[in-house]
Amino acid sequence: MHIENRTFDELQVGESRELRRLCTQDDLLVFANVSGNHNPMHLFDADGDGDGVPEAVAPGMFVGSLVSAVLGNVLPGAGTLYRAQSFVFHNRAHAGDELVSRVTVTDKNEKDCTVTLATEVRRLSDDALILSGVAEVEAPRRKISYSSHDLPGLIVQRHRHFEKLLKKAEPLPALVTAVICPEEPNSLGGALLARAHTLIEPVLVGDAARIAACAAEMGADLTDVEIVDIPDHDMAARRAVALVNEGRAQALMKGHLHTDQLLRATLDKQTGLRAGRRFTHVFVMDVPGLTHPLLVTDAAINISPDLKTKVDIVQNAIDLALSIGIDEPKVGVLSAVETVNPDIPSSIDAALLSKMAERGQITGGLVDGPLAMDNAVDIAAARTKGLTSPVAGRAEVLVVPDIDAGNMLAKQLAFISHAEAAGLVLGARVPIILNSRADDDMARLASCAVAALHHFRLKGDG
Known part of the structure; x- marks a missing residue:
């Protein structure tokens, strides 16, 4: 962006400038992090008032900052400093709204080189007035022109693609998944979390006593979850593969066992899950x-x-x-x-x-x-x-x-x-979900979502 200011001497009463800005979900996340205001009313995926619908209301000060962008970038522009600013809010802006922020010079004070401007922000789609106010600023005396291309950029650490995959997979039938040896909190917790999101219906294959102890440690209820008690890891992997062959499972999920133990069972030439590739x-x-x-x-x-x-x-x-x-x-x-x-x-x-x-x-x-x-x-x-x-x-x-x-x-x-x-x-004939012990909840959920999407596309059943 090329920025060139208007000095105090150049400014004329009645002069006006505006900028347009599409308010995005990422804008609200950035503002929450920078300002420290984590009010869920302003987060795109949170329900801030308990009505069951995420609000994604743009924070008032975010909308107000669009006014400061016009003042700092174009009118008066570079070198401008605030003295005072008032705001009256007339409507709410939301993520997805395109907003127009406008300032108009209403007075100049030669004595202290201050300028008064009327300020407003409107929604472009219906011209609704979002806020109005008055700004008093110290206008620049010297001409300044520069490029803002060197300003460091920001990348929001948000995993939008996995969020879309979860939304796409959750309406599908739960994928019946043999979870092999979920005998510690990460693997058991991942399976139960995916079940809560209706991505899978787990069948837990492993040491029933260890699985129950792990669930108790986590405070998890396994009342309606099928458990196949096989303490030996190699035998548990083979039993999970057999569940697929019997038509009782549509996918496998690695729990707390070595990957080579799982693969050995699935690659067995007589009883495994080879499918040609x-x-x-x-x-x-x-x-x-x-x-x-x-x-x-x-x-x-x-x-x-x-x-x-x-x-x-x-x-x-x-x-x-x-x-x-x-x-x-x-x-x-x-x-x-x-x-x-x-x-x-x-x-x-x-x-x-x-x-x-x-x-x-x-x-x-x-x-x-x-x-x-x-x-x-x-x-x-x-x-x-x-x-x-x-x-x-x-x-x-x-x-x-x-x-x-x-x-x-x-x-x-x-x-x-x-x-x-x-x-x-x-x-293999079915997807095999292979998570690392270091994976967090989103990675485990996304793995289950990807498995479900792949299975039901290939089966033409979703």
């Missing part, structure tokens, strides 16, 4: 500031996948992306470079995967590679490198070269970019 893992990540969910694969199962395995990794990820509402998933196959280099095997695999998708051997999405990380997710970086594909700079799915790269990328997004990660194993 390699088992692959997908992180569905909600990265603050990113306009879409980001899928990262494979970061947990296939250590150093060959080309054949990568075909399944890509296809499984595309299928999952379709399930969560991405109409035509854009898949970026990552390497260290964006050109094919015979000395970098991942660049060759990426090019082959791209060509295989072009020839219909991988379906449902757009696949391009090799792409470096920057030009996979940033359109400016892609343009700098002269890349014009529909995927470059817009990737929604990132296919990593190996488990090292995938694990590092996912954890960097989680611990540096404050992303949340939902984890799912695909390629």
Whole structure:
């Protein structure tokens, strides 16, 4: 934004300026954090008066701050300082309203270089007066012109994509899920929380005494929850798989056991859940500031996948992306470079995967590679490198070269970019929900939501 002020000598009585601002949900969150005013009346997802409906009323001082934006930016502009401000509130503004803040010069005082201005804020859609008032300011004497582009930006650490997934999944039938060894608070609590959100109906498979003790410690009621008492972890995993084979469970969920114990049972050639493709893992990540969910694969199962395995990794990820509402998933196959280099095997695999998708051997999405990380997710970086594909700079799915790269990328997004990660194993006959003990409630809920959305899309039953 280019800012140029109006000095005291330049100002004329009757002169007026205005600015428009769309009031968003994120504005209300930022204002709550900066001001310390956490009144739930002003939070988009909170019910501040108990009527069952979130109000999302814009705080009065937030609306008032729009007046100060006109004063500080355009009239009088840079160098202006407040002496006094009065407000009368006539209506309420809400998240989603576009507001027009306007100031008009009504008087100038040569003695102390002050200016009086009439101030108001109106809602653009119906011209409703939200507030009116009077400002008295010290106007600048010197001409100032500068750009505000260097002002640091803000990213709200809000996980809007997971919120949308929960809303999309909650109306579906609860996914009957065999939860294996939920014998500590995180795994049991996650399953019960997902049940409270009607995402899953858990069947708890494990040591009944430990599960009951854990529930008592948490103050949780297991009266209506089925428990299958099998103290041994390997046997519990096998029994959970059997519940799927018997048609009594539609998904599996990892509790307090080792991942290899769960996978050993699911991969058994006689009694397991193989479905023709390699088992692959997908992180569905909600990265603050990113306009879409980001899928990262494979970061947990296939250590150093060959080309054949990568075909399944890509296809499984595309299928999952379709399930969560991405109409035509854009898949970026990552390497260290964006050109094919015979000395970098991942660049060759990426090019082959791209060509295989072009020839219909991988379906449902757009696949391009090799792409470096920057030009996979940033359109400016892609343009700098002269890349014009529909995927470059817009990737929604990132296919990593190996488990090292995938694990590092996912954890960097989680611990540096404050992303949340939902984890799912695909390629089995049912979704396998794979959570970490470090995952918080939102990550566990999102994993269950993603599993439910994927299951019911594939079954055509939701």
